[in-house]
Amino acid sequence: MNPTANAPALDCLYRKNALDVLRAMPDQSVDLFFTDPPYSSGGLHSATRAQAPGQKYIRGDIKMAYPEFAHDNKDQRSWTFWCMSWLGEAYRVAKDGAHLVCFIDWRQLPSLTDAIQGAGFIWRSIAVWDKAAGGARPRLGGFSQQAEFMVWATKGSVPTGHKVHLPGVFSERLPRPKRHMTEKPMGLARQVVSLVPPGSVVCDPFAGSGTFLVAAKEAGHRWIGCELEASYHEAANERLATTVALAA
């Protein structure tokens, strides 16, 4: 399928299911997918994973209340199957040489790398978001969960024309209060969007509070994203409206 009539416009955040928007996008039209899907994680067993994100992802000692988000309660097989669905569309929509950078936690890392490769992308490596000292609780008898991960993949060869060198570890604490329950850091996002030259098209199908799209707009890229939850969609649109394109 190569939908071009009625293709979703760029520089727009859709309050729609990501799969529907991706299906309507034309072939070979995105340079960078930079995203942070619902992990359906946060527990060792399926009953715990079916809990609301606020119960799974927010520490009991933190009193801040965040709006909930849905679609985070799949079991392992159905989550992997769902990832294959959106990643398959993302692969079609990606240009040759496009990058995919996808956030994930330790539990879902193996399933995500399977789905990314199953969809056709070439898995290149993993970068680490180190939440830095104080960013995670110490864990009695074991390792603190102080990191999340970015899986990096490309559609075909890694483009070498754009000279960029990124670190493999990003140490950054999130300022509080957060805008989204599972927000990611802005400094990290700014570095990741530099993977592609200004004027590229960056897509975040699971935009949350819009961190990655704000970084993309700032860097002078075209951008497109989706966010289903009304409160986060509104918050992201407010951030995007006040973001100035630095390199345009």
Ligand SMILES: C[S@@+](CC[C@H](N)C(=O)[O-])C[C@H]1O[C@@H](n2cnc3c(N)ncnc32)[C@H](O)[C@@H]1O
């Ligand atoms: C992990 S959060 C993204 C947080 C974001 N990186 C930030 O910094 O704010 C994932 C988001 O995807 C949204 N979401 C879940 N399923 C979706 C779907 N099928 N289509 C579009 N958005 C979806 C959720 O509402 C949630 O806000």
